[in-house]
Amino acid sequence: MAANVALLSASSPSTSASSILRRRPRPRRSACPRRAASRLSVVAAMSDDPIKEWILTEGKATQITGTSSIGGGCINAAQRYDTDAGSFFVKTNRRIGPAMFEGEALGLKAMYDTKSIRVPLPYKVGSLPTGGSFIIMEYIQFGRSRGDQSALGRKLAEMHKAAKSDKGYGFYVENTIGSTPQINTWTADWIEFYSKHRLGYQLKLISQRFGDSAIYEKGQQLIEKMHPLFDGAVIEPCLLHGDLWSGNISADTNGDPVILDPACYYGHNEAEFGMSWCAGFGGEFYRSYFEVMPKQPGFEKRRDLYLLYHYLNHYNLFGSGYRSSAMSIIEDYLRMLKA
Numbered sequence: 528m529a530a531n532v533a534l535l536s537a538s539s540p541s542t543s544a545s546s547i548l549r550r551r552p553r554p555r556r557s558a559c560p561r562r563a564a565s566r567l568s569v570v571a572a573m574s575d576d577p578i579k580e581w582i583l584t585e586g587k588a589t590q591i592t593g594t595s596s597i598g599g600g601c602i603n604a605a606q607r608y609d610t611d612a613g614s615f616f617v618k619t620n621r622r623i624g625p626a627m628f629e630g631e632a633l634g635l636k637a638m639y640d641t642k643s644i645r646v647p648l649p650y651k652v653g654s655l656p657t658g659g660s661f662i663i664m665e666y667i668q669f670g671r672s673r674g675d676q677s678a679l680g681r682k683l684a685e686m687h688k689a690a691k692s693d694k695g696y697g698f699y700v701e702n703t704i705g706s707t708p709q710i711n712t713w714t715a716d717w718i719e720f721y722s723k724h725r726l727g728y729q730l731k732l733i734s735q736r737f738g739d740s741a742i743y744e745k746g747q748q749l750i751e752k753m754h755p756l757f758d759g760a761v762i763e764p765c766l767l768h769g770d771l772w773s774g775n776i777s778a779d780t781n782g783d784p785v786i787l788d789p790a791c792y793y794g795h796n797e798a799e800f801g802m803s804w805c806a807g808f809g810g811e812f813y814r815s816y817f818e819v820m821p822k823q824p825g826f827e828k829r830r831d832l833y834l835l836y837h838y839l840n841h842y843n844l845f846g847s848g849y850r851s852s853a854m855s856i857i858e859d860y861l862r863m864l865k866a
Contacts, residue, residue, distance in 0.1 A: 581653075586610070588610035602706050604619050630700050634790070635791075644784055644786055647664040669779060674785075677812065684816045687765040694713045696715075696716075704790040705840060707840050709724075721798070730743050731743075739850070831860070
């Protein structure tokens with residue numbers, strides 16, 4: 528695509544959320560006195576629409592030939608912008624500032640840099656004049672199917688194997704899982720990170736929002752007892768997509784897997800399967816994955832522990848319909864760990 532915009536390396540520890548996307552200098556144009564007034568009016572109009580402004584300057588397009596709405600989920604709106612320089616994918620949120628999209632852009636760039644599984648390259652994050660924010664990224668034409676499960680497993684494992692962190696577990700910025708804040712404070716120990724910033728944080732939100740002391744107290748008991756579930760496992764901080772369900776998995780027109788809408792952080796690779804209950808992972812997926820990233824002792828015992836984080840988050844996002852699934856996992860583990 529013509530819009531080959533420079534981005535800072537997402538793997539750099541010094542990268543800040545505000546400097547994820549770097550603007551290229553605009554080309555200087557010769558003055559034309561007779562057209563100065565009309566040019567000023569065009570610039571003023573463009574400044575009221577930062578999305579069009581970027582596409583028609585740094586995006587290298589000279590005209591936008593059309594826009595169309597694309598399903599953006601329950602949090603953001605999404606559009607495709609067609610131009611003479613190719614197509615762009617744009618997400619907007621009229622209520623939330625740019626921090627959410629900055630986190631997404633940094634995650635996309637980190638995954639893109641692994642040169643493993645295909646993800647859309649982010650170009651620009653900014654604020655909307657009327658409030659809210661936007662992100663402009665590469666438009667990927669999807670194929671007719673979600674692609675090959677075997678290829679998805681292999682490519683995902685290649686990403687996990689390629690991207691490791693020397694800072695421990697966490698990420699360079701806080702981001703969101705759905706619309707729930709995801710705390711990514713760097714932590715040296717995985718069990719401490721998962722206990723405090725994943726399960727513990729979700730349980731705290733549930734207690735505050737719903738007054739559910741029962742699930743909070745039992746969840747805290749599980750956190751205190753869960754260390755034996757990791758006996759014998761070799762755990763490294765791998766780059767995770769973080770929210771890998773069926774709606775965030777597709778394939779391009781060549782049939783190659785594509786993943787999008789991440790909630791990235793560096794964590795235990797098995798945590799990537801936490802949304803498997805609505806991701807559709809099958810036997811071929813896992814066989815291919817474990818050929819690249821060998822299965823660790825105790826994998827089967829830990830699987831539900833990683834489902835729990837997402838059930839708790841769904842409880843926070845969508846209400847008590849997910850409470851029984853979360854509570855069932857907690858109580859099963861408490862019975863198991865009592866033995």
